[in-house]
Amino acid sequence: MKARRRIAVAASAATAAALLSACSTGSTSSSGSTSGTDASAAPVSTTLGAATNGVPAAITAAGGTTLLTTPKPDGVEAQYGPICKGSDLGIGKIDFTKDTIGWAQSEKEANPFRIASTKSQVDTAKAKGWHLLTTNAQSNVQQENSDIKGMIDKGAKAIIFSPINSTGLGDAIAYAKSKHVAMVPVDRNITGVQGCKDVGPQLGSDFVQQGRRAADAMITATGGTAKLAILLGASGVNVTDDRTAGFLDELKAKNATGISVIFQQTADFTREKGKSVTETMLRAHPDVTAIYAENDEMGLGALAALDDAGKSGTSKVHIVSIDGTKGAVQAIVDGNFDAVIESNPAFGPAAEAALDAYVNGDGAPAVTITTDNQYDKSNAAEALSSGKAY
Amino acid sequence: MTTLTATFKDRSAVAAWTREHGVYIALALLIVYNAIATPNFLKLDTVQLLFSQVPPVIIVALGMALVIGTGGVDLSVGSIMAIASAVLAKFVVGGTPIGLAMLYAVIAGLLVGVFNGLVVAFARVQPIVATLGVLVAGRGIALVITGGALVELFVPIFKDIRLGKFLGVPYVMIVAALLAAGVAFLVRRTAFGYRLLAIGGNRRASVLAGLPVRRTLIFVYAISGTLAAVAGVIATARLRASDPSYIGLLMELSAITAVVVGGTPLNGGRVRILGTVTGAILLQLLESTLVSHNAPDSVARMVEALIIIAAVYVQRPSRSSR
Numbered sequence: 001m002k003a004r005r006r007i008a009v010a011a012s013a014a015t016a017a018a019l020l021s022a023c024s025t026g027s028t029s030s031s032g033s034t035s036g037t038d039a040s041a042a043p044v045s046t047t048l049g050a051a052t053n054g055v056p057a058a059i060t061a062a063g064g065t066t067l068l069t070t071p072k073p074d075g076v077e078a079q080y081g082p083i084c085k086g087s088d089l090g091i092g093k094i095d096f097t098k099d100t101i102g103w104a105q106s107e108k109e110a111n112p113f114r115i116a117s118t119k120s121q122v123d124t125a126k127a128k129g130w131h132l133l134t135t136n137a138q139s140n141v142q143q144e145n146s147d148i149k150g151m152i153d154k155g156a157k158a159i160i161f162s163p164i165n166s167t168g169l170g171d172a173i174a175y176a177k178s179k180h181v182a183m184v185p186v187d188r189n190i191t192g193v194q195g196c197k198d199v200g201p202q203l204g205s206d207f208v209q210q211g212r213r214a215a216d217a218m219i220t221a222t223g224g225t226a227k228l229a230i231l232l233g234a235s236g237v238n239v240t241d242d243r244t245a246g247f248l249d250e251l252k253a254k255n256a257t258g259i260s261v262i263f264q265q266t267a268d269f270t271r272e273k274g275k276s277v278t279e280t281m282l283r284a285h286p287d288v289t290a291i292y293a294e295n296d297e298m299g300l301g302a303l304a305a306l307d308d309a310g311k312s313g314t315s316k317v318h319i320v321s322i323d324g325t326k327g328a329v330q331a332i333v334d335g336n337f338d339a340v341i342e343s344n345p346a347f348g349p350a351a352e353a354a355l356d357a358y359v360n361g362d363g364a365p366a367v368t369i370t371t372d373n374q375y376d377k378s379n380a381a382e383a384l385s386s387g388k389a390y
Numbered sequence: 391m392t393t394l395t396a397t398f399k400d401r402s403a404v405a406a407w408t409r410e411h412g413v414y415i416a417l418a419l420l421i422v423y424n425a426i427a428t429p430n431f432l433k434l435d436t437v438q439l440l441f442s443q444v445p446p447v448i449i450v451a452l453g454m455a456l457v458i459g460t461g462g463v464d465l466s467v468g469s470i471m472a473i474a475s476a477v478l479a480k481f482v483v484g485g486t487p488i489g490l491a492m493l494y495a496v497i498a499g500l501l502v503g504v505f506n507g508l509v510v511a512f513a514r515v516q517p518i519v520a521t522l523g524v525l526v527a528g529r530g531i532a533l534v535i536t537g538g539a540l541v542e543l544f545v546p547i548f549k550d551i552r553l554g555k556f557l558g559v560p561y562v563m564i565v566a567a568l569l570a571a572g573v574a575f576l577v578r579r580t581a582f583g584y585r586l587l588a589i590g591g592n593r594r595a596s597v598l599a600g601l602p603v604r605r606t607l608i609f610v611y612a613i614s615g616t617l618a619a620v621a622g623v624i625a626t627a628r629l630r631a632s633d634p635s636y637i638g639l640l641m642e643l644s645a646i647t648a649v650v651v652g653g654t655p656l657n658g659g660r661v662r663i664l665g666t667v668t669g670a671i672l673l674q675l676l677e678s679t680l681v682s683h684n685a686p687d688s689v690a691r692m693v694e695a696l697i698i699i700a701a702v703y704v705q706r707p708s709r710s711s712r
Contacts, residue, residue, distance in 0.1 A: 109538050110635035235687045266687045270636050271540065272629055276443060277681055283436045284429050284682035297540075304630060308553055327542070 055080060058242070061166075062202050063195030064367035075350065077206070077372075079365040084196035086359035090180045091200075094157045094359045100131045101355075102151030104161035106188075107139045111269075111297055112325040113345045116390040117162060117187065120348030128352060141168040148172035158182035158359065160351045166191040166238045173198055184355050186347035188239060195366035201354040203368045205343050207239050211246025211294075213341045213374060214320050218259065218292055219251070221318045221338035225258035226290035229281055231267040231274055231302060233294040240266075243294045243322060262288065267298045274301020282309055290318040296328035296340065303336050314338050324373060329389035332380035340380075342373040345390060405704070412704050413652050413665050416697075417672045420679065428682050438560060442552065442628070444674040445566035446471070446621035448667050450641055451648040452573045453614030455666045458649050459577070460610055461590040461658025462517030466506060467618040467645055469528025471638025474499045474622030476535035479543055479632035488545050496619045502528065503615015507608030525642065532634035540633040543626065551627035562624050566667075569617065574663040586610055590658025648673055651701040 055064055064080025072079060086092075094101075103121045107114050118134070125132035133151045137144035141164045148159050149172055159176060163169055163185050173190065176183045176199075183199040188207075190199050218226070230247070233240035244264075251259055263281050267273040274297060281288065282305060293299030299321030306312040313335055321328055324342030331337040347370070354364040375383050383389040408415075424431040450467045457464040474495040481491035502524060509520040554561040577583040585606045588596045596603050618638070625637050650656060651672060652665030676697065680690040 108533075108635050110533070110540065110633070112539070115539060232687075263684055265681055265684060271631065271633060272625075272636050275629060279439055279443065280678045280681040283431075283433070283439055283678075286430065301629075 056206075056208075058189070058191075058206070058208060059367050059369075061191035061193075062189035062204070062367050063193045063197070063199075064365075065195055068365055073350075073353070075344075075371050077369045079369070080195075080367040082195045082366050083363040084201050084358055084366050085363040086182050086200065088196055089177060089182075089200075091182050091359055092157075092180065094182070094355075096128060096130055096356070098131075099157040100133060100151075100155050101125065102133045102135070102148065102154075102156035102159040102161075104144055104147050104151065104159060105134065105136045106144055106162045106164040108136065111295075112327070112390055113295070113323055113343065117345035117347065120346040121160060121351065122348075124348030124352045137164060139164060141165060145169060145172040149175045152176060152179050152181050156181065158184065158355055160184045160186060160347075160355065162187045162347075163190055164188075165236075182355060182359050184351050184358070186351050187345070189367065191238075200358045201364035201366060201368065203347050203350050203354060203370060205372055206369050207242035207343075208246035208249075209369075210322050210341050210343055210372060211243040211248075212250040213372075214243070214292060214322055214339075215247045215250035215254070215256075217339035217341065217374070217376065218247075218290060218318065218320045219254055219256050221314065221320060222259065222290050224256050226260075226318065227262050227285070227288050228259050228290045228292060229263035229278075229285065229288050230261060230265075231277065231291065231293040231298040232264060233266070233269045233298075235266050240294060247292060259290070267293075267301065269295050269297060271297045271301040271304070274298030275305045276301075278302040278305035279308070282306070282311070288317065290320075293319065293321040296321045296323035296325040299337065299340075300327050300331065303331060306336075312336050324375060324383075324389055326384065326389045329375050329380050329383050332375055332377060333384065339374065339376040342375065344370050344372050408704050410653055410665075412701065413668045413672060416651075416701075417668055417675070420672065420675055424675070424679055424682075428679065431682075434558065438555065438558065440671070440674060440678060441563035442560040443678070444671055445560075445562040446625045446628075446638075447641070447644055447648060447670040447674060448566040449569055449617050449621040449624070450638075451645040451652075451666045451670045452570055452663065453617035454642075454645040455649045455652075455654055455661050455663060456573065456577070456586060456610050457517070457614050458646070458654055458656060459586055459590045459658055459661035460607060461593065462510060462607075462610075463521065463646065463656075464506065464611060464614045464618075465518060465521040465642045466502065466524035466528055467614065467621075468638035468641035469525050469532065470499045470502050470615050470618035471622030471625060471641055472529050472532035472634045473502060473535070474619035475626040475632040475637045476532040476634045478623055478626055479541040480535050482543055482545060483541065488547050492623050495623050496616060499619020499622065500612055500616045503612040503618075504608060506615060507611030510611060511604035511607040529634065536632060536634050538635075540631050540635075542631045544630065545627075548627040548630050551624065552630070565620075565624075569620075570663055570667050573613075577661050577663065582606065582609065587659055587661065590660070592659075644670075644673060647698065647701075650705055651698075653705070655705070 055067055059080050066081040068079040068081050105118050109115045109118050133154060133156055135147035137147050144164050148161060151159060152175060159181060166188055173183060184201060185199055186203045189202045189204040193199055232244060262285055265277050267277045291302050293302055299319050303312055306317055311317050319337045320339045322341045322343055324340050328337055328340045332340060357364040430436055454464055477498040478491050478495040481494050482488060506521055506524060509515050510517050556564060585601050588601060589603055589606060622638060626632050648669035649666050652669030653662045654660060
């Protein structure tokens, strides 16, 4: 589908403008995907960095400098200092019963992850009785910049937001700083910032680690021998690069030479692309024995394609994906997926606690990494019945 | 090429010939390339896959060809696919028999098409603007209908639509071929077809000649909407789910490309059906080729852009032929 789209963009071209836009999309994405491939090829350690003082480079980029050894709250994997205080940026105390808070979602609430992510924020706000404004940037970074600024103009004292990408929101961040509005990024971290100097406490998942765990699960599932296809996420997004780099790096680290990557192609994080790309891949590489999908939706698309080809079931083709949605966890129960690495979308309570501590309390750590679950045959059924899978 | 040049008197004739036949040559070249370079390409299985993936594009492009033939353009087709898919999901989940649900989905597309036609015919709004409005609003409507999320649909007949074959040809391809034949008949053999082309050639003159211009336009957009809805139903069956955020996304541009690459001029007055079908197949095969060869996203985009630029270049009106 996507290829066709791209073509079409160019062709609508009867106008030069459209042609130009096609070219610019091409080049942007090439830089994105190249960096992903390069990182995966050799100096992955620099991307992840066992770097300074046991702080990974990704955390350093997000402004974390020291690993905190203080007791961690539930659901937290690691916390990194310095401790951020709103008063450092001249942010006043917030009265949650009166003041307005903003929630900026990055992508359409169309897939389970985004639905759960927004629901978690809205539910928390409701429970606490906040006045919550919400926006959705529909995957457009400029839109997210203006959404955030718009909510600030409407009087929001704090913005909790899910960045579309780790960079590109500088405009909104600078505006918030000038208006002394607290900024709490969740899910994807804002990078290229100094701890506490630009944004408030960051709450995120470690996407590189998710990729590593997916690789471990893949090695276990396949016994270390497989002809593997990778369905990459959208090009030029750091989640895609991180999940690819972590996965490939871990295969190397575990010396899993029996797993050869025979195919890598973007499927845009969507089920439709996951299906059509897998269909085509199955014709050119009928010998594929395992698929790593960088999100559940693409994995389920791949499963639909395998099903049509009479190849569904982990005895024929292994599938490991990342997200932890109901559909994928159900697929484990049905014997079609081997494992699903969770990317926890429910940042609501943690964001609320961090924001409160940041503006009204003793401060919150610059970077918090939340704990992600992992599902396989042993706990999938339980995850569904308990509602842990979203 | 030398023999060809010899056959024609001058360069504009060569240009005209390329314009007429370029898409067939391009498809033939791409097939030859795949036969040599793509593993398993010459297997029945691979051809069947192509013929099961391409019908939605063909079907949408057929309607688009008619609209472009009137000198207009229909940007709403992708959103109409999403609406049809959402309506289908809504009724299936609500317990409506599948046949009826599919009918309602197609009727929804027909209604949106009629709306487009009314706006273009009576409000005299530029087609690109009128249908752009529906492009934006339509997907929103589709999202509202399903509540925003992807809805999985386990309907037995979808499996037949996806995988069913007659004499080795997927049902959906047969449907696309029949629709193409129907549209070709409409254009070539009916008064409606002549009117449509007359309007595309010169709307003012058509009005002055007393042709029912408005009625014809409404019909044309209604056909385009209906065909888009059929494509939406097929796409839903293929995915065995209704995903209103993505089904048909940017399909309008794929369809326009198929039509233009197939040799139909964007300014109306002529429609080439076989060229449109071939254009759609060319685009689909190009996409599969790039995927099969594991082309990195960045390279794939550049290759595609180059091919399109070439097609658009060939299609440009030459001074002598206009």
